[in-house]
Amino acid sequence: MIDVKAAVFVGPNEPLEIRDLTISDEPGPNEVLVQMAASGVCHSDLHALDGDWETPAPLVLGHEGAGEVLAIGSEVTDLAVGDHVILSWTPSCQKCEFCVSGNPVLCQLANETAYQHVFFDGKPRLRDGDEDVKSFLAVGSFGSHAMVPASAAIKIRRDAPLAQAALVGCAVTTGIGAVINTAKVEPGSTVLVVGCGGVGLNVVQGARLAGAKQIIVADVSEEKLELGRKFGATHTVNSRERDLAEAVRELTDGRGVDYAFEAIGLPFTIEACYEAVRRGGTAVVVGQVADGVKISIDPFVMSDQEKKLIGSNYGSSRQSIDFPKILDLYMEGLVDLDSMVTGRIPLEGVNEAFEGMRKGQGIRTVIEY
Ligand SMILES: NC(=O)c1ccc[n+]([C@@H]2O[C@H](COP(=O)([O-])OP(=O)(O)OC[C@H]3O[C@@H](n4cnc5c(N)ncnc54)[C@H](O)[C@@H]3O)[C@@H](O)[C@H]2O)c1
Ligand SMILES: [Zn+2]
């Protein structure tokens, strides 16, 4: 057994508690034990904390992490102790029809286990004395150590800084992947991105990489709109001041955009994205809504104008391919991760980091262990 210092979710709207937990130092045959180096704080953690999503307690939150392999299971062949890894929150079984057809984010087994915050055997790995403690999405990166299925530890180059690498574990891959993998935006496209947070700004980076000619960003914060420009936006709309779809039509000669990405998770901004796309265009839902929230779309417009509404989970990524590729783009200066890290804190500062996120401050706060 080894000691794990972790930030534990004890119930909705309660501050996370810093506790000393334990975990086995002997990973299961297909697992690895990771010494965490860094973890980003993502809005999906905040959804759990705020009670938007039914989440069991006690549970170690965090799912956007990177670290170093401390121990490997007997059947793990592609990782070694000391490897640097980014953690994935969709461990893949590599056997189900979704994994075999190249869609590991839809893995059947991950849906039944990791999405319930337990491991492939249905059990948690952490303990608080006699009590079991779950790990958010079978990652739980708000802890000094994490046990993960081997398919959730993706080996990366050693020269990449781990704070920046951690962000590739969620926001960066989610945003860039939504553009490149899910929507497959073509060069010369017009793109709208609603919400300039950690995820939305990476949609902007993805649109820039894809060669979009016009990238319109919308947010309610002028500071975030300015960041949108920094990451590649050509136009900004303050959606507190303007009707979004109307402003987008004005900026596109009445046509609407080819692609619109919602990166907040609110019903009215998803509806506005659908309204803002041109005939035959595609609106992509990236932001995640609270449990039970519904949207309203006119199905006549859908058929008559052939407008598409699609979803994107984890940027439709194949993590073992996409994590190292995105990190290479960063190391070559084609993707900006340095400006994404707007705060570095010890684990004890995690509740303040959520407070900042609620107020819309900064892009990503990174916990460093
Ligand atoms: N699909 C996926 O796989 C996936 C992965 C990660 C996160 N997410 C989801 O993406 C969403 C965004 O996450 P994030 O970490 O970037 O959040 P964030 O808090 O960093 O950013 C949200 C942004 O939305 C802006 N905003 C809030 N209300 C607005 C409004 N009414 N109009 C315009 N802008 C508004 C805020 O100012 C902020 O800039 C969350 O719902 C999160 O759960 C989805
Ligand atoms: Zn699978």
Ligand SMILES: [Zn+2]
């Ligand atoms: Zn996330």
